[in-house]
Amino acid sequence: MAILTVPDQGRRLDDPREIAAYLKPYGITYERWTADGRVDPDASPEAVLAAYAPEVERLQRAGGYRTADVMQVRPDTPGLEAMLAKFNKEHTHSEDEVRFVVKGRGVFHIRPETGPVFALEMDAGDLINVPAGTRHWFDLCGDRTIRAIRLFQDAVGWTPYYVKDGVHDRYTPVCWGPAFLPGVGPRRGPQAAPPGSSPPPTAP
Numbered sequence: 001m002a003i004l005t006v007p008d009q010g011r012r013l014d015d016p017r018e019i020a021a022y023l024k025p026y027g028i029t030y031e032r033w034t035a036d037g038r039v040d041p042d043a044s045p046e047a048v049l050a051a052y053a054p055e056v057e058r059l060q061r062a063g064g065y066r067t068a069d070v071m072q073v074r075p076d077t078p079g080l081e082a083m084l085a086k087f088n089k090e091h092t093h094s095e096d097e098v099r100f101v102v103k104g105r106g107v108f109h110i111r112p113e114t115g116p117v118f119a120l121e122m123d124a125g126d127l128i129n130v131p132a133g134t135r136h137w138f139d140l141c142g143d144r145t146i147r148a149i150r151l152f153q154d155a156v157g158w159t160p161y162y163v164k165d166g167v168h169d170r171y172t173p174v175c176w177g178p179a180f181l182p183g184v185g186p187r188r189g190p191q192a193a194p195p196g197s198s199p200p201p202t203a204p
């Protein structure tokens with residue numbers, strides 16, 4: 001179940017309907033999909049996509065998403081740190097970032113044009129659609145594990161464009177989930193990659 005926090009206001013929401021209502025004015029979609037008993041979260045990507053086909057196809061029709069895949073990272077994923085470093089700095093994309101969590105946890109920070117920065121911690125059963133151009137960044141939780149369905153309008157265009165003077169260093173990623181897992185440790189330094197310089201990423 002997702003948890004939304006607004007650090008600068010000391011505010012916390014954990015009711016899915018309240019979270020969806022909070023996100024809607026920012027154009028962000030949040031949904032809960034039934035995950036329990038649906039499919040083994042460690043099943044093959046094909047089996048996972050087949051299990052969630054009704055919801056995935058609904059989103060594809062509504063949003064023009066042409067492809068879907070299943071990404072996975074674990075603590076022993078080769079190159080994990082370098083991969084995460086691409087996404088834990090404030091950035092935007094030229095297309096929507098659509099993620100449905102099959103297993104594990106992670107935290108999106110969103111910096112809307114109007115309104116305070118907020119964090120959305122997600123776990124299995126949570127779907128988020130962050131519209132193109134929305135400033136955001138992503139961190140794993142302490143278990144450093146997440147498996148998620150991704151939808152793409154054009155995967156080639158899914159590159160992080162780093163925000164000048166991003167504020168990600170001001171917000172420590174904290175996961176409030178069942179185990180109260182700590183975030184990924186001390187906030188990283190201010191070194192941000194140059195805008196648009198990274199190759200198309202494969203995860204998260």
Ligand SMILES: [Fe+2]
Nearest residue numbers: 087093097136
């Ligand atoms: Fe992103």
